Amino acid sequence: MLETANYSQLPAIPEKRYFTIGEVSDLCAVKSHVLRYWEEEFSQMRQITRRENRCYQRDDVILIRQIRRLLYEDGFTIGGAKQHLIEQPVNKKRQNQQIIRQVWMELEEVLEILKGEEDFIMGNSL
Secondary structure (H helix, E strand, O other): OOOHHHHOOOOOOOOOOOEEHHHHHHHHOOOHHHHHHHHHHOOOOOOEEEOOEEEEOHHHHHHHHHHHHHHHHOOOOHHHHHHHHHHHHHHHHHHHHHHHHHHHHHHHHHHHHHHHHHHHHHHHHO
């Protein structure tokens, strides 16, 4: 059985453009052959080939960590994890819209405060 404690403390992702499959394996605590299998199962994983080597970008490493968490920590099956990843963008979009609305309202409040300050300053300078 896998120990989830080992998976919850992953190393930071370095600021690089491309990562080899070995680097991703180390960063995500997943063996290389598992990554190759996940590439077949999860269409969201888009490894690229550079000079005949598998390479991943930062977004891919984040996605792989998410897949690993779903499978190893949250107990999803491959099918369940696929479904979760398909549904997630809809939920994330709703969350982002709520955040944007909240920030918009706060900015409008700040604008009103600043307008009041401007009126006060302009009134005193006359």
